[in-house]
Amino acid sequence: MRGLIAAMLAGGASVFAFAPFEVFPLTVASLAILAFLAARESRARSGFALGFAWGLGAFLAGVSWLYVALNRYGGMPMPLAALAILLFCAYLALFPAAVGALFARFGRGGVWLRALFFAGLWVGTELLRGWLFTGFPWLALGYSQTPPSPLAGYLPVLGVYGVGGLVALIAARVALTPWRNLRAAAATLVAVAALSALGYGLGRVAWTSPTGKPVDVALIQTNIEQGLKWRPELLSNWLESNARLAREHPADLVVLPETTLPLLADRLPDGYLEELAAPVAAHGGDLVFGVFLRDARGAIYNAALSLGASPSQAYAKQHLVPFGEYSPPLFGWFYEFARIPMSDQTRGAPDQSPLRLGGQRVAVNICYEDLFGRELIHSLPEATLMLNLSNLAWYGDSLAQPQHLQIARVRALETGRPMLRSTNTGMTALVQPDGRVAGVLPEFQEGVLKIAVQGHEGLTPYARWGDAAAALLALVAVLAGAVRRAGRP
Structure with a gap:
């Protein structure tokens, strides 16, 4: 129960990474908590519950303004409007729940492989959320990384879903790193610095x-x-x-x-x-x-x-x-x-x-x-x-x-x-x-x-490729994790 509460609070806190607050590092911290909690589980059911709690916290805090449209201007009675928003947010929470379930059940191997697996799952579910039933991509993680975030430089290249994948990759790497191991800790810090520096450099490119x-x-x-x-x-x-x-x-x-x-x-x-x-x-x-x-x-x-x-x-x-x-x-x-x-x-x-x-x-x-x-x-x-x-x-x-x-x-x-x-x-x-x-x-x-x-x-590169580049990288990341697990004795 403590883990579920922590996951829900972390999801709710992620909203402060988006406008008007724009504390963009909070996205990494929030998702790192989910990855850390899910990594300690081995059953899909437990991971699903954690992901669902995270998602419910994020969407109730982030899109509950839909209630105003239904109740104040749509004329729907308050209890029905509140129930409709709760059910809608519960539906949206199924996508991070799927990440939690699959990561808990199949996320094995080295730190980098598991981090890539988590990021690939996250991109895949966000792409699905943006398409299924005509799509609702509001609060996709990449939206939190507008300037001055150094990851904003990747937006003209990989688009919002690709940048969300980078956020998930960094978050999982931070969550899975054994920080008492100085070598592993240094590798994580260098990787995060390198991704940020490259993003900063890409942000200086005038694509048009x-x-x-x-x-x-x-x-x-x-x-x-x-x-x-x-x-x-x-x-x-x-x-x-x-x-x-x-x-x-x-x-x-x-x-x-x-x-x-x-x-x-x-x-x-x-x-x-x-x-x-x-x-x-x-x-x-x-x-x-x-x-x-x-x-x-x-x-x-x-x-x-x-x-x-x-x-x-x-x-x-x-x-x-x-x-x-x-x-x-x-x-x-x-x-x-x-x-x-x-x-x-x-x-x-x-x-x-x-x-x-x-x-x-x-x-x-x-x-x-x-x-x-x-x-x-x-x-x-x-x-x-x-x-x-x-x-x-x-x-x-x-x-x-x-x-x-x-x-x-x-x-x-x-x-x-x-x-x-x-x-x-x-x-x-x-x-x-x-x-x-x-x-x-x-x-x-x-x-x-x-x-x-x-x-x-x-x-821009994104205008040429669309979401195909992010989808392909996500598929490679997920397959790498799946092949590694299949190859275990």
Whole structure:
């Protein structure tokens, strides 16, 4: 029982490695505790329990803000919302539980071999978590290693899962080292220093280069409270607010957040879109904003629409959020307990081209989509800028906003492109290709971030390989451990 409590506390503490705290060494310390505890077990059942406790602590502390969406804004009764979040976190905890079970049962051999085996298992389960049932890769370990972590230099090469594997490798090596053995202790310290030094060196490499002229951008944060956004009697207020903000802040590229117009475009008042775009077009710029579009078949899309000096273009969200934007099979009963507007959406086409705006090629992604690096690189090398439109007002004043900005920093490093973010309540920002936040607005305030952004061209190694490199290295590490065990007398 003491081991389970220690594992759960260690998992909970790992959240402090992520934004807004960003004590990045805590990830290594937290995972080292799990590896140390699991290494003392020989039964899969015991390792499973330890991994499950670690995962439950991590996800309850790290993503419990989902409760706000279900209860406060989704209308789900408090007991049901709490139970739903507990069950969801328990599902997520199954992935570190699998690592604990397999490591306890099969993690044999020398220190390095066991550490590689642990790291390979960790990468494999994180990849699976990011894919199974459309995926939920939030709090993947690599997200905690944004600059100034020296491991951030590996992000353009191995991506977030590869960096998570390095964290797991270091953690397991630290946990398994017999520290009273000076030779073994020195080997561990040298290895950690070498990995950090190489990461620092890779962080100095400019994998992509500037292209075209800088673009003056106005990123608008509308700060419309989620509980009021869908009230019909207030719709005229929101329409006027969006028009006013676009009118008062002309630029080469003006961006309003996801679903900033909370209704179908074909139901907007006559002439409203022309009124919205006219001041931006008169300035010679383009306006991009979030709105729902409906096609001839009646299918509804969460979309970004551009109007202005360039021909009108649109992007429809491809990776929808289960329950929030569509109902998974057999879960129609969920909506008897939750009231979520526009929850019957259709996926956009998978091969949409970047929008040509302001002399740049802008790859749009909407909210949750920027969690999936393997999907964003499909727009490369054509895209020169990345643009995310989000509405995190669903989650209130929680860890969701800073955690999502940290995810955007990882995507900028992986792609070698600036990442522009226009959000309803935060965090509206510009992230440079090196992961540095060049500007950010305060949360839960109406505001505009006016800033110049430079497009980039070229490909990082991750943009060429995607997650294949991390998956291959993980497979080699796991097989090495398995072969070593099979070869034991």
